[in-house]
Amino acid sequence: MKYFLHADLDAFYASVEQLDNAEYCGKPVIVGGLPGDRRTVVSTASYEARRYGVHSAMPVARAYELCPHGVFLRGNMSRYREKSREVMSVLSEFTSDLRQISIDEAFLEITGTGRLFGPPADLARKLKKAVRERTGLTVSAGLASNKYVAKIASGMSKPDGCFIVEAGGEEYFMRSLPVDKIWGAGWKAREKFRKYGLKTCDDIHGISEQRLSSLFGKAFGKFLYRAVRGQAAEAFDDTRRSRSISAEHTFDYDMYDEFAVETAIMKICNTLMYRLLDSRRQSRTVFVKIRYGDFSTESAQETSEHAVGTMNDMFERVCALFRRKYRRGMGIRLIGAGLMNLEADGATPAELFDFEDDRKKKLEKCIHEINKKFPAAAIKKARLIY
DNA sequence: TCTGGGGTCCTAGGACCC
């Protein structure tokens, strides 16, 4: 029987800010944007801020109404990534099988670590202590015989909590929960639960797998059937390689100027090309995403015989899709682009018509290297200077 | 309070091949 610990850092971004800035301690810290910032949402609210009803994904403007005296910050991702690495390094000392699933969460397989760390409860206590002493952060732990239940357990006693589901008790544990605790059921699914009068996991437990599949769709129905029985959702088990890279930009005000939108697309392609180069992979499929002022969203994608070769190549493919899809006259709220179905570098021929393209490709690589070594140089296309 | 950015997975329909 395997056993897992899910470690989840408490209000991570906000906690790092409080750690780095003593004057923020005990105050409501809201990371995401400054009060005047348009079209931004909260990434993380400290527990002090949550008392005012502020939570992640909430528009910053709304958070400001609820908590005008809060400390509002835009955040510093590179600092959070650095802190995340510190924490993961501490966690790695407790297991040989550590699987990080996001910047602030990880699974540890702790089967058979009893000899080293004692029973699971002792291990959890030691782990929490080590993280606190060596990184200054608190972590909540959930322990169970599979990752799915461990993940839910870690959310049961936040912050700085520890919740243990004994082996054999998974089904009883899950059945006791309200449907809101189901990880993987979001707003839409909850609406349906309400519609069907399903309040607890035990209510769902009483429905056959077939019936769940006809109500919620094949895959999600099967998932629900297993979830309320405390059975593993195999979702995070295999190591999934990323299959796409993308970037997007929301304009402060709806944009009607096509040239400006295409300049934004160029900027996005610029970013993506360098990320693609770093990933040592390639792609034949590009896509564009357009969100209009009314929040309706459209996307278009195209797969070519040839892999994307240069920044310009990507830009032209994305622009062609954009021009085909764009409903003229509609204000654009967001423009995005990306590459899908990433393959190992060299899997398909790049679009190289002649030496000119080859030359451009080499030039782009070279510029990227210079920019990495000397960030101050910031070499970029003339159209991207503003 | 109008709702970020970067991802993954699922569905459903159409094309095409055997």
Added chain:
DNA sequence: TCTGGGGTCCTAGGACCC
């Protein structure tokens, strides 16, 4: 020419997660 299924690839849209 009416027509069948399975497999695979592609496309557009949506749900969900942190």
